[in-house]
Amino acid sequence: MSTSSNVAPNDLSAFWMPFTANRQFKKAPRMFVAARDMHYTTSDGRQVLDGTAGLWCVNAGHARPKIVEAIARQAGELDYAPAFQMGHPKAFELANRLVDLAPDGLDHVLFTNSGSESVETALKVALAYHRVKGEGSRTRLIGRERAYHGVNFGGISVGGIVTNRKMFGTLLTGVDHMPHTHDLAKNAFSRGEPEHGADLADELERIVTLHDASTIAAVIVEPVAGSTGVLIPPPGYLKRLREITRKHGILLIFDEVITGYGRLGTPFGADYFGVTPDIMVTAKGLTNGVIPMGAVMVSAEIHDTFMQGPEHLIEFFHGYTYSGNPVASAAALATLDTYKEEGLLTRGAALAKAWEDALHSLKGLPHVIDIRNIGLVGAIELEPIAGSPTKRAFSAFLKAYEQGLLVRTTGDIIALSPPLIISESQIGEIVSTLSGILKTLE
Numbered sequence: 377m378s379t380s381s382n383v384a385p386n387d388l389s390a391f392w393m394p395f396t397a398n399r400q401f402k403k404a405p406r407m408f409v410a411a412r413d414m415h416y417t418t419s420d421g422r423q424v425l426d427g428t429a430g431l432w433c434v435n436a437g438h439a440r441p442k443i444v445e446a447i448a449r450q451a452g453e454l455d456y457a458p459a460f461q462m463g464h465p466k467a468f469e470l471a472n473r474l475v476d477l478a479p480d481g482l483d484h485v486l487f488t489n490s491g492s493e494s495v496e497t498a499l500k501v502a503l504a505y506h507r508v509k510g511e512g513s514r515t516r517l518i519g520r521e522r523a524y525h526g527v528n529f530g531g532i533s534v535g536g537i538v539t540n541r542k543m544f545g546t547l548l549t550g551v552d553h554m555p556h557t558h559d560l561a562k563n564a565f566s567r568g569e570p571e572h573g574a575d576l577a578d579e580l581e582r583i584v585t586l587h588d589a590s591t592i593a594a595v596i597v598e599p600v601a602g603s604t605g606v607l608i609p610p611p612g613y614l615k616r617l618r619e620i621t622r623k624h625g626i627l628l629i630f631d632e633v634i635t636g637y638g639r640l641g642t643p644f645g646a647d648y649f650g651v652t653p654d655i656m657v658t659a660k661g662l663t664n665g666v667i668p669m670g671a672v673m674v675s676a677e678i679h680d681t682f683m684q685g686p687e688h689l690i691e692f693f694h695g696y697t698y699s700g701n702p703v704a705s706a707a708a709l710a711t712l713d714t715y716k717e718e719g720l721l722t723r724g725a726a727l728a729k730a731w732e733d734a735l736h737s738l739k740g741l742p743h744v745i746d747i748r749n750i751g752l753v754g755a756i757e758l759e760p761i762a763g764s765p766t767k768r769a770f771s772a773f774l775k776a777y778e779q780g781l782l783v784r785t786t787g788d789i790i791a792l793s794p795p796l797i798i799s800e801s802q803i804g805e806i807v808s809t810l811s812g813i814l815k816t817l818e
């Protein structure tokens with residue numbers, strides 16, 4: 377194949393790449409020039425098995441015809457319509473489809489362009505809701521240690537990532553954090569939900585006692601924390617958060633940017649854990665990663681609270697130029713069709729046992745201090761090299777790429793989240809490639 381896209385660019389310096397070791401990359405670039413189903417094609421013509429669904433987003437696999445066609449058709453028919461004070465049919469159709477798919481009670485949708493924007497939108501809805509309700513003293517937001525909620529100021533404030541705290545100043549004030557639930561000493565090599573740690577939910581009661589419920593607007597958690605290394609909640613933990621938030625009139629926000637759209641073998645993490653939040657934050661798999669889009673689903677109670685006052689006034693002072701963009705809406709509708717036709721939102725459940733057994737077969741290999749899994753998500757945690765944290769996992773990532781497998785690393789954790797179309801033999805391929813690498817890692 378000879379297209380202009382597979383000619384390697386000759387100057388890499390202008391693009392300051394996101395979340396990338398730029399100098400390392402530019403010395404030995406890793407370029408994808410095409411993708412189909414489970415594989416990428418590199419600029420040197422190799423096939424790479426996608427063990428991460430891109431960045432946890434390509435849930436139906438790459439270049440799916442229905443989605444590609446829908447985007448092309450929509451761009452030619454209605455490329456853009458103003459998002460404010462004007463509408464177009466596909467955004468409404470998509471919102472209805474999402475409400476049907478979401479757990480009962482989440483009846484209204486706000487559109488964004490990314491997970492980060494969905495998080496900011498959710499936090500702002502929560503603050504404004506209490507204000508409109510006459511409880512404007514509820515301004516405090518509660519997040520969790522080791523949480524990742526994107527890169528904007530609200531998200532990094534409720535998130536629990538040390539580098540953000542070091543690099544970006546004071547962040548939002550009035551934020552507190554619960555402890556994370558990751559406990560290697562008690563839960564290493566758990567299959568599915570780890571046994572110990574449900575009582576950590578009671579830390580929320582301690583925080584409520586400290587600040588008083590009347591000052592707290594919302595609690596935000598990822599049902600399973602993905603980006604900081606696949607941290608799976610103990611049984612009952614999320615139910616307990618739901619009970620405590622409900623008791624105190626605090627909104628519960630689930631950040632389902634990773635757990636949404638089939639990752640756990642259910643449409644959403646809320647379905648997997650049997651807990652319905654007041655607000656659900658989604659993005660990534662909504663459009664199969666093809667076009668940037670996020671969706672925030674909120675309860676009728678929240679939405680209806682805003683619908684008061686003179687009808688010519690804007691009820692919620694927020695929105696993006698591209699909220700519900702026609703091409704993104706078309707991509708999302710075609711993605712939902714593809715998920716439905718192929719049963720992908722529940723396929724992870726059927727594959728979960730094979731996935732679990734395959735991953736846990738790596739137990740006992742050098743440096744492996746934990747293996748954990750849930751749905752079609754997995755993590756292999758490595759002992760860090762003394763004095764050089766993250767280096768061991770990064771070299772596993774580089775070797776995997778050389779050997780035709782894309783994995784993702786965070787700290788010294790290898791995270792895996794393949795497209796939901798993966799076959800059992802491709803699961804075997806992931807594990808045998810990793811097994812070979814782990815045996816030769818320094």
Ligand SMILES: Cc1ncc(COP(=O)(O)O)c(C=O)c1O
Binds near residue numbers: 524527631659
């Ligand atoms: C839980 C969670 N929230 C938010 C985000 C941010 O999404 P985006 O990169 O689309 O802004 C991510 C991205 O990985 C995520 O995992």
